[in-house]
Amino acid sequence: MLINYPDFFKFVFSHSPVYGVAVNKLIIFDFDGTLADTRTDIGRAVNSVRTSYGLPEFPMDKIVGYVGGGRTQLMEKSLHDQPEKDITEACNRFTEYYVRNLVVDTRLYDGVSETIKALWSKGYFLAVLSNKPGDMCRKITAFFGLNQYLITTLGGGDVSTVKPEPEGFYEVLRVAREKGFNGKKENTWMVGDHHTDLQLALNVGINSIFCKFGFGSRLEMNPDFEIERFNEIKSIII
Numbered sequence: 001m002l003i004n005y006p007d008f009f010k011f012v013f014s015h016s017p018v019y020g021v022a023v024n025k026l027i028i029f030d031f032d033g034t035l036a037d038t039r040t041d042i043g044r045a046v047n048s049v050r051t052s053y054g055l056p057e058f059p060m061d062k063i064v065g066y067v068g069g070g071r072t073q074l075m076e077k078s079l080h081d082q083p084e085k086d087i088t089e090a091c092n093r094f095t096e097y098y099v100r101n102l103v104v105d106t107r108l109y110d111g112v113s114e115t116i117k118a119l120w121s122k123g124y125f126l127a128v129l130s131n132k133p134g135d136m137c138r139k140i141t142a143f144f145g146l147n148q149y150l151i152t153t154l155g156g157g158d159v160s161t162v163k164p165e166p167e168g169f170y171e172v173l174r175v176a177r178e179k180g181f182n183g184k185k186e187n188t189w190m191v192g193d194h195h196t197d198l199q200l201a202l203n204v205g206i207n208s209i210f211c212k213f214g215f216g217s218r219l220e221m222n223p224d225f226e227i228e229r230f231n232e233i234k235s236i237i238i
């Protein structure tokens with residue numbers, strides 16, 4: 001692996017208590033609709049499942065409205081007109097297509113790489129907590145070169161529940177503490193585009209930032225902050 005030395009030293013210094021820099025912020029990002037616009041690739045994978053059952057394709061915007069609660073829920077909603085279905089089998093068909101086509105049209109939103117790097121350079125602990133299956137999430141974050149900045153990337157299947165249940169958050173917190181995070185809940189942020197992200201933040205008592213550029217819906221949830229562009233996170237947190 002090639003080490004970028006200026007970045008490496010920035011990390012060591014900023015994450016080392018020896019140098020007296022406070023290591024006190026944990027920022028947890030949702031994935032779909034927050035870091036990446038994954039709509040088209042998810043949509044194609046869903047339609048591949050529908051056609052495998054002999055069903056007509058759904059328009060993308062309809063499918064996008066079903067994303068957010070993880071793969072099982074996505075399959076249940078996307079096959080609501082197929083009475084005879086085995087959801088486990090449908091999930092397998094979805095996975096089989098999607099793992100081979102994870103990053104065809106998927107793109108990071110503007111400012112994501114640069115902002116993640118800036119937050120990491122400050123010594124903050126960064127993590128991804130998604131309802132998307134964890135192995136798929138990690139493949140995409142790796143593809144975009146984000147893994148080096150993340151203490152962990154957790155998704156569906158890594159813990160037994162999905163957001164807004166708090167289990168995934170507590171696992172991220174455990175990893176962060178193990179790596180030296182010494183802050184409190186008021187120094188912890190959930191950044192997402194979906195009501196499950198905002199509900200999770202409320203459930204565990206951390207700050208929330210709602211990404212208006214994403215494709216999720218906030219429903220009746222009230223985030224602490226809203227952003228139009230990803231890089232606005234810097235002015236809120238730094």
Ligand SMILES: O=C(O)COP(=O)(O)O
Nearest residue numbers: 031032068069070130131
């Ligand atoms: O795949 C989903 O259902 C949603 O994934 P997300 O939590 O990263 O938005």
